[in-house]
Amino acid sequence: MTTKRKKSVGANKAVKVALLGFGTVGGSVARVLAASRFPDVQLTHIFNRNVDRKRSSEAAKAVSASVVWTDNIDVILRSDVDVVVELMGGLNPVEGWLRKALVAGKSVVTANKQLIAYRGTGLAKIAAQHNLHLLHGAAVAGGVPVIPGMLQGLCGDQVTRLSGIVNGTCNYILSRMEAGADYATVLEDAQQLGYAESDPSADVDGYDARAKLCILSRIAMHAELDPDAVAIQTISAIEAIDFSYAKELNCTIRQVSRAELDGKLMHARVAPMLVPLASPMAWSHGTQNMVVVSGRFGGDVVFSGHGAGGEPTAVAVVSDLLAVAQDCRTVQLPVRRREVTGDFLAPHYLRFVVDDKPGIVSAISGALSKVGANIDSLLQRRGYPKHRLPFVVTTEPCLSSTIERALASVARMDCMLEKPLCLQMLEVEDKAE
């Protein structure tokens, strides 16, 4: 395999860096660079809309007086900067700008998960053609070095499966609900704390985690997925009662992003799941992120830490900047396009809310047995009114698609007051001796 090295950076000659976006992460990158004074890296330009407001902000005090502030992207593209750090997010107009930056000979460091999930492969090709770097360690799990850890440390394994808690907002909401709070209150708190947007859909409905799952699959399993083909399920349908039943099952509930390679087919899904309290997934509280990668030879490896926030994300960005400055490359292995299914063989948790009448359990168990799904347990707590009774059925492992067929007929029953909630249950497979 031939890999030519980019022109080496001369001794005492730092790479010149432009930041695109001077929000929370951008300010933190400036602060980390100012605190550590890496001789290899010099911040020279900052681009932002309404740049004057940014230049007079508190965060700007960490920025050297010699830095050029601009709201004109062409100033950056025509400058002599060596690396563009993109911290703005979204596909447009950022994708076009970064293509131009690469063509102009500038390496790119980005924290933009949507961009990398949807356009990463195309951008990487342009970067390779120009012998430049395109690094995105900050795009998944902020300060948790899961991307560099997998790229260099697990390339010798055959990773077959990964699962992660990669959206801090959902984890904050669900771990607060685990402790007793209700969804609406916690979402409001999350919005006030700045963890959730005013439109929380990207987080709670799984779009953010899905982009990250696609990036992780590419790096861990060398599999290119179409993000839009990956099934997502919202966490907004989870209620207090589900945590209560989960606890009876020695589980809690987390938004889990998981992917499993089965021959040429990738099973992938972002959804709230029941996770055993004994599983690493249940360790993760608040805005923490966690990724569990399972290799054929190495077994389960767990990465966890602060997945969001300015400074943890800045650590990933600055680490990437040092890699560009020292022209460090990681192992490249061929990536293949993989078809995706959301179907998983798993035990399922089914929560019904019914106007109780004789024969309901029999009808549900009949519908399940008709598709060949075995009931593992039936949980019905005391203290709920008969006319609005929540109860839970768990199944032995079967395909999600099988369960969905059974639920389609059950959901049409008159006594069903809500759409039944169907969650996959995570099984702990790799136990230490």
Add this chain to the structure above:
Amino acid sequence: MTTKRKKSVGANKAVKVALLGFGTVGGSVARVLAASRFPDVQLTHIFNRNVDRKRSSEAAKAVSASVVWTDNIDVILRSDVDVVVELMGGLNPVEGWLRKALVAGKSVVTANKQLIAYRGTGLAKIAAQHNLHLLHGAAVAGGVPVIPGMLQGLCGDQVTRLSGIVNGTCNYILSRMEAGADYATVLEDAQQLGYAESDPSADVDGYDARAKLCILSRIAMHAELDPDAVAIQTISAIEAIDFSYAKELNCTIRQVSRAELDGKLMHARVAPMLVPLASPMAWSHGTQNMVVVSGRFGGDVVFSGHGAGGEPTAVAVVSDLLAVAQDCRTVQLPVRRREVTGDFLAPHYLRFVVDDKPGIVSAISGALSKVGANIDSLLQRRGYPKHRLPFVVTTEPCLSSTIERALASVARMDCMLEKPLCLQMLEVEDKAE
């Protein structure tokens, strides 16, 4: 910073690899290479004593017929292999062989923690002079990519502290004891399972973990330590009663290797410690390894997984081989020699076994108050005979050296039937929101 790239490996030209040592890990490396057939890596030589016995072993079936087997190291050193993989352990004669290999233009991949802890800096200099690789991802925590994760993913942070469970044997023993077994039985089991040597000292007394702690400190905190200067404390003094008292304190006991940079001084120690059940350290069971790295900007990052065993370790070795094959380098930051102290400011757990008489508690508390150490709790369980009474005192945070001064006088009391056991208690500092 100038870094010249080694002559690039031509397309379709694999690096030629020699294995030194064909034991458990060597056999696994051969198996992983055979299973994955990386086009960049070709196993060509195997060195071992009594090579004929190895060549006819079950593990040798994964080895291609074209591979040269030898018990003569000069055959390897004079061959055209590009990389020598050292899986033998110890300083002699391995160090001399690897120096010769580097001088002969061969890169080195090793799993040898003692060699890297004691001689790593010297060997790295020779490697750099010859523009070769010296990689040792397998030297700490086997298949857990803590070394590559820190090298590339945390280089942008300022790591101030790390703690780890890096000896699988001790973790197996202590987590079995946590579940009720006694030390002697578990040690015997560990020996029969091949987790512990017939002389278990390297593991249970902390020598193995100490070497790994020095390597982690070098990579995470750019601090070069003299391994012999790092304090170690055996786990063999831990008894069932300690787990029982630990549980009352919402803790368990683990062999913890920790280092904390305080200005120019490194606090470092390998010792059994009380760790809160709520701490990631308590998650680690059996032979699992775990490392928690704390950065000024990124907070706590946790790595965990299978730290030992042939195949997990082989993943680290093969990942390093791919890095050599593709000439991938990691970020280099200047390393500084640091003085070491074993002193930590921490709460302490003190367990006494006494022939009970009035005035003992008063004497102990007097000795502690004389040095300015405050008692936090006093635990005395029912059901033990008065003439051989175990009880526990915990202190508020104070320096270990202070406690040791108090214990020196207490230990001389006639009623003391055993040397008091003194364990530091780990505090959980970085909590997720």
